[in-house]
Amino acid sequence: MFLDFMVEVEGLLDAALKSCGFQVPEGEVNKLALDLSPHADLASSVSFRLAPVLRRSPASIAADIHKALPAERSYVDRAELVGPYINFFMNRAFLAEVLRRALADDCWTGRMSQSAIVEHTSANPDGPLHVGHIRNSVIGDTLVRILRRAGCKVEAQYYVNDMGRQEAMVVWGRSHFPMEEIKADHATARVYIAAHKTMGERPEVKEEADRIIQGYEAGDPKISAEIKAAVDYAISGIEETLFRMNIHHDSYRWESEFVRDGSVGEIIQGLEKTGLTQWEEGAFQLDLSEFGFEKKMVLRRGDGTSLYITRDLAYHRWKAENFDRTVDILGADHKLVSSQLRTALRLLGIREPEVVIFEFVSLPTGSMSTRKGKFISADELLDQVENQALEEVRLRRPEESDEFRREVARHVAVGAVRYDVVRVSADKATTFDWKAALDFDKLSAPFIQYSHARACSILRRSAVPETFDPSLLTAENEVALIKKITEFELVIDRAARELKPHHLATYARELAEVFNLFYRFSPVLDAPDDLKAARLALVQAARNALKVSLETLGIAALESM
């Protein structure tokens, strides 16, 4: 709905500018200088853009535009002239329409229709997800949800690195150390760490790992079976953790597929045609120095085996051929490689991916490493947060059953962890802190879930009547709530275009805040009948908005907590 209001405002401004004979300089993205503002529902500072062109004061230009705004409007109530600013406000008809639409269960289906593939998590199958990986998973899964909400047809995919040295080390470890009877991904990490330690003491292990890599590349059936077993086993544990966090992949794609089907070979041939390749120091290399890359990109090892980067090029060709948008979620350590990858794709005439880079999560003691066994696993984090949440529920809902409390604690914990990750902009490096992770006063997810539960509590007591009069909702907090509800559409649109899930996190918190104000100042059940009906409708609309916001964040919208 918000976008309808915005479109109308744009139309009014365009018409006014035209009738005044004003022309905004080209090249501006937001040429009408429209923005949300504390002073209006939508404010334009376009007069400032025109001032240098017209050599007049912004205020007098704004006055002219304001005077020329067409009178015919459906959603715009008034446009106020405040100095150089033109402030637009929504009318009652618009607010009533927002309310009407927000009452439907299936409200907020977006207008985008492209297909998209979002690759996220893609952690090496050599151990459990740790608190760094889940930043990838949470950002990725939230983007999947946002894009779907915006209307895109999205496939969430896990790219399985089965050909790397790390997997060869896992296979070697599995055959030299006993697998412990613990969760599959954790058991895998134990032998992987042990294999690495052994390699440090006995260099010949590296050669044995090389033989595994070569055998796999050549399609040796025994080695292939071993790798498949090792990967499947580790992934089964990783999946369990992801499932617990309400994160799902639609498909898995193994990097070896691109070697087997010949596409890696085709990619290398394609790059050969650029004339930038050569055999050097026993490896086939691509010179990207003219694009500012110091180091050459090795396309094939001397022994003929392929490398991650070439398999990734083939993978991206496949993505570009099968989807309208390609989205990659990558840690900051992949920045250089991914820009090399994009350069190579450009050379091949393949559409480049949209890459979402997130900065590192480190421990107070330094960066994490699966190989060195230096990490805090996602499982451990979830267990601790869930225990803490259970304590909180026990205190607040002593009358409820143990089963209820466990269920609430589970969803509160997942919500807290997910929200805590997604609320921070991806390009902020963070340091993991147990104290902060377990401090429920600091976590905003329960706050939002609680607002939703409050709305549900009202609706449990009284149903929304068939008819109601939305014009009775005139209190400041009621109007503010309706306006906040309609902003959802704008937030999703922006988050989907910019691939910034934290916008939604901020919005959800603001929505809960505005709802809590309404809850505090506008009694629903005790209001006179007419007003009660209208307020019940508003509660239902707010509940839907909170629900859809939470669900798009992958957080359970609890009806009671």
Added chain:
RNA sequence: GGGCCCGUGGCUUAGCCAGGAUAUAGCACCGGGCUUCUAACCCGGGGGUCGCGGGUUCGAAUCCCGCCGGGUCCGCCA
């Protein structure tokens, strides 16, 4: 050394890409509010040279340049 990212009240953080009207929110601190739809809530208060220095502009947290501090990458690893 070079590339990229970050630097906003004591702590965490939004806004920066598309410069505009009193800079966002939480935690912590001070003071209030539960016989009233769940107080995991609400209200009020104090606290900010938006890292530093230049520049562009009518106007800079936002754009440009330089510096300082932190992170990260610069493997025939992934």
